[in-house]
Every structure is written in C-alpha cells, then in structure tokens.
Amino acid sequence: xxxxxxxxxxxxxxxxxxxxxxxxxxxxxxxxxxxxxxxxxxxxxxxxxxxxxxxxxxxxxxxxxxxxxx
Amino acid sequence: xxxxxxxxxxxxxxxxxxxxxxxxxxxxxxxxxxxxxxxxxxxxxxxxxxxxxxxxxxxxxxxxxxxxxxxxxxxxxxxxxxxxxxxxxxxxxxxxxxxxxxxxxxxxxxxxxxxxxxxxxxxxxxxxxxxxxxxxxxxxxxxxxxxxxxxxxxxxxxxxxxxxxxxxxxxxxxxxxxxxxxxxxxxxxxxxxxxxxxxxxxxxxxxxxxxxxxxxxxxxxxxxxxxxxxxxxxxxxxxxxxxxxxxxxxxxxxxxxxxxxxxxxxxxxxxxxxxxxxxxxxxxxxxxxxxxxxxxxxxxxxxxxxxxxxxxxxxxxxxxxxxxxxxxxxxxxxxxxxxxxxxxxxxxxxxxxxxxxxxxxxxxxxxxxxxxxxxxxxxxxxxxxxxxxxxxxxxxxxxxxxxxxxxxxxxxxx
Numbered sequence: 001x002x003x004x005x006x007x008x009x010x011x012x013x014x015x016x017x018x019x020x021x022x023x024x025x026x027x028x029x030x031x032x033x034x035x036x037x038x039x040x041x042x043x044x045x046x047x048x049x050x051x052x053x054x055x056x057x058x059x060x061x062x063x064x065x066x067x068x069x070x
Numbered sequence: 071x072x073x074x075x076x077x078x079x080x081x082x083x084x085x086x087x088x089x090x091x092x093x094x095x096x097x098x099x100x101x102x103x104x105x106x107x108x109x110x111x112x113x114x115x116x117x118x119x120x121x122x123x124x125x126x127x128x129x130x131x132x133x134x135x136x137x138x139x140x141x142x143x144x145x146x147x148x149x150x151x152x153x154x155x156x157x158x159x160x161x162x163x164x165x166x167x168x169x170x171x172x173x174x175x176x177x178x179x180x181x182x183x184x185x186x187x188x189x190x191x192x193x194x195x196x197x198x199x200x201x202x203x204x205x206x207x208x209x210x211x212x213x214x215x216x217x218x219x220x221x222x223x224x225x226x227x228x229x230x231x232x233x234x235x236x237x238x239x240x241x242x243x244x245x246x247x248x249x250x251x252x253x254x255x256x257x258x259x260x261x262x263x264x265x266x267x268x269x270x271x272x273x274x275x276x277x278x279x280x281x282x283x284x285x286x287x288x289x290x291x292x293x294x295x296x297x298x299x300x301x302x303x304x305x306x307x308x309x310x311x312x313x314x315x316x317x318x319x320x321x322x323x324x325x326x327x328x329x330x331x332x333x334x335x336x337x338x339x340x341x342x343x344x345x346x347x348x349x350x351x352x353x354x355x356x357x358x359x360x361x362x363x364x365x366x367x368x369x370x371x372x373x374x375x376x377x378x379x380x381x382x383x384x385x386x387x388x389x390x391x392x393x394x395x396x397x398x399x400x401x402x403x404x405x406x407x408x409x410x411x412x413x414x415x416x417x418x419x420x421x422x423x424x425x426x427x428x429x430x431x432x433x434x435x436x437x438x439x440x441x442x443x444x445x446x447x448x449x450x451x452x453x454x455x456x457x458x459x460x461x462x463x464x465x466x467x468x469x470x471x472x473x474x475x476x477x478x479x480x481x482x483x484x
Binding site: 009011012013014015018026028029030050051053054055056057058059 | 138142178181182184185186187354416417418419420421423425426427429433434
C-alpha cells in the first residue's frame with residue numbers, strides 16, 4: 001500500500017501523524033512532513049494509515065493499492 | 071418534517087428555488103442541553119439546503135460534504151463576515167476574517183506558536199495547573215464544573231503559552247464571560263461586552279508597553295509579534311492587539327464549552343469513564359469523539375464573494391451562508407452510529423475545528439488542554455455524577471454553545 005498527501009488540501013490538522021505516529025511525523029509548523037509526497041506503507045501499519053486517511057478533515061490523504069482493512 | 075424544524079417553516083422569498091425549503095430560525099436563545107444537535111439532525115435529514123429568513127436572510131447548508139466544500143473554497147466563501155445574521159460586522163478578527171492570499175502571512179506568523187511542538191513545550195506546566203485546580207476542588211465533593219474548572223483551566227494554560235502570568239486568569243475569566251454574554255445577540259449585555267473588550271485590550275496594551283525597547287524574549291509570544299514583520303513592515307500595535315484579542319476570544323470560551331459537554335458525558339456514562347480510567351491511552355480518541363458528537367459550533371458563517379450556483383442554490387455576491395457544522399458532524403452519510411459516543415471511533419474526520427485555510431489555529435492546544443483535563447481529573451476523581459434533577463441548559467448557537475452550568479458531585483473520603 002502507498003499513501004499520498006495532497007499538499008493543496010493539507011491544512012495541518014495533525015490527525016494523521018497522531019494516529020499513525022510510526023509512519024508520519026510533524027514539522028515545526030505542525031504540518032506532516034510527507035505533505036505533497038507519496039510514501040510506502042509497511043504491512044504492519046496499514047491499519048494506522050487507513051485510520052489516518054479516514055480521519056483527515058480535508059480528505060487530503062489517499063491510499064493506493066488498497067486491500068481495505070476493517 | 072419533524073417537530074423542531076416544522077415550527078419554523080416560513081414564506082419563500084423571491085429568488086429561492088423550489089427544493090430549497092424556507093425556515094425562520096433564530097438559534098441564539100438558550101435551550102435545554104442537546105436541543106441544538108437535535109435541531110441540526112432534523113434540519114440535515116429534511117434538506118441539504120435551506121433559506122433562513124432570520125435577520126436579512128441567509129442560506130443554510132446542513133450536510134458534511136457541503137460544509138467541507140464551503141470551508142475549502144474561500145475564493146467563493148469569504149470570511150469577511152463569519153456571522154450570517156451580521157454581514158457587516160463592526161469588529162475585525164485577525165486572521166479569522168482575513169481572506170487568502172493575505173491570510174497566509176498572518177497565519178504563518180502565529181501558527182508556529184500553536185503547533186504541536188510548541189504546545190508540547192508547555193505540557194508539563196499544563197499538567198501542574200490541572201493538578202492544582204483538581205486538588206483545590208477534590209475535597210469539596212462537588213462544584214459547578216463549567217465555572218470552577220472548565221473556564222479556569224484553559225485560561226491559565228493559554229496565558230502560560232503566551233508567556234504572561236497564569237494568575238491573570240482572575241482578570242480574564244470575567245472578561246470572557248461578559249464578552250460572550252453579549253456576543254450571542256443579547257442586547258442587554260452589549261455594554262458589559264464592550265467593557266470586557268476594553269479590559270482585554272488594555273491588558274495587552276500594558277503587556278506591549280512592558281516589552282517596548284526590549285530585545286526579543288524567549289518563550290514570549292507578544293515579544294515575538296513585536297519583532298516580526300509582514301511584507302517587511304512591523305505589525306504595529308493595533309494589529310498585534312487585534313491578534314491577541316481574537317486569540318483570547320477564540321480560545322478560552324470554546325475550550326470551556328467542549329470540556330463541559332465531555333464531562334457531562336463522562337458523568338452520565340460510567341462505562342466510558344471507567345474505560346478511560348483503566349486505559350488512559352484512549353483519552354485522545356475520546357476527546358476527538360467529544361469534539362465530533364458534542365460540537366459547540368452550531369454553524370459557521372461565510373459571505374459569498376462571487377455569484378455561484380452551489381448545490382442547486384443561486385448564491386449572489388454579498389449573500390450570507392451558514393454551514394451547519396453540528397449537522398455535518400453527525401451526518402449518517404459519513405459516520406456509523408452518528409449519535410453514539412464511541413470512545414475508540416476510527417476515521418473520525420469531524421469538522422469541529424473547521425476546515426480549509428481557517429482551520430482552528432488553536433486546535434492542538436485545545437486538544438492538549440482537554441486531554442490534560444480528563445487525565446488529571448480522573449486520576450483524583452474517577453467517580454462522579456451530575457447533581458440535582460434540574461435539566462441542564464445550554465447557551466444558544468449564536469456564539470459557541472456551552473452548558474450554562476454543570477453541577478457535579480462526588481464522594482469525599484473522610
């Protein structure tokens with residue numbers, strides 16, 4: 001699975017890096033450092049990534065090649 | 071149409087299309103606690119859009135997708151006014167009422183101070199404040215949670231993060247109370263509201279004077295603003311005072327409101343409360359769920375900046391719109407069991423902190439304060455309930471909703 005974060009939609013709510021703290025981290029302005037990037041999601045973090053994507057109030061996070069968990 | 075909404079059907083003004091029901095709804099009077107969410111549910115399930123003939127008249131959008139779309143398109147939905155019943159407000163909140171592209175300049179300056187890294191810096195002091203306030207109350211066996219704790223805690227933590235004495239909460243608590251008594255539309259309270267604004271502004275004037283000619287001080291937000299520039303120009307006293315005032319008004323009463331509803335839930339739902347006592351790692355998730363289910367923002371206003379067709383409604387430049395945030399956060403099109411408090415809820419993408427460029431600047435601080443409140447309270451007072459049989463009342467949705475009182479009671483060991 002891959003996860004991509006739309007830099008134009010991301011507003012720094014901080015839900016993603018709090019819910020997937022082993023996968024994502026924040027910068028000094030409170031934005032996720034992977035803003036505007038596509039990153040690999042290890043198998044053991046698919047659940048956290050799914051929750052993070054679903055919890056973004058802007059809908060800025062998209063999961064790719066998803067076998068939907070839960 | 072169901073009860074609460076049906077009483078409010080009104081005559082259709084010209085220009086309002088068929089398929090957009092017309093209501094007359096003034097949400098400002100206090101109601102029994104929970105009534106505003108019930109009303110929001112009924113409006114949302116009746117229609118995605120209404121025209122409300124309250125004040126000069128404004129459009130109302132009730133569902134999650136529409137409210138989010140409104141937030142994400144500031145080029146159409148301007149923040150020049152955020153109160154739909156007052157399209158030409160006398161005040162100017164910075165950066166709340168500044169539109170892009172200027173908005174980002176102000177926002178960038180302030181947001182670093184309220185980012186998680188900065189908020190975490192004051193977390194130890196926040197816990198100390200929480201511990202002290204709980205200790206002062208614990209032996210009493212009861213309190214009015216809204217006044218005695220929920221207002222005091224965010225005020226003291228806010229003053230700490232700004233870098234002024236937290237004991238000045240004694241000044242700020244009554245100012246904030248007086249301001250919001252008038253802000254929701256109560257005309258009898260306008261004088262007290264004006265006096266409170268004056269008091270808040272004078273406080274910050276004195277803080278500015280004390281820092282005049284001083285070098286940049288560490289961990290001091292006012293000093294930072296005084297040494298900052300926008301477009302190579304210093305901010306100037308007036309703008310700094312505007313910013314500080316809006317932070318006070320946006321940050322303290324709101325957190326108090328959310329805490330009241332969360333603690334009422336914990337008082338009335340021992341299973342959820344005991345779950346958090348046993349598993350404190352669930353507290354952040356419970357806080358998030360309370361922000362969704364018990365949204366204090368009944369709705370949020372914007373001013374239409376260009377003629378546009380929006381979900382079947384012909385919006386004209388200058389029209390006001392109202393996004394029913396409390397309807398969006400319980401939208402069954404988005405949430406399973408939308409009216410149920412689920413401590414471990416996943417994919418909780420609520421709009422309690424708004425969305426788009428004006429997403430609540432203080433969201434990270436508010437979350438931290440709420441988490442501190444629950445953690446420190448439950449550690450000392452794990453068992454408590456709502457006292458008395460009187461129905462609880464909530465302030466109307468003209469400003470932010472809050473319980474007017476929340477009498478709590480608990481056993482005190484001899």
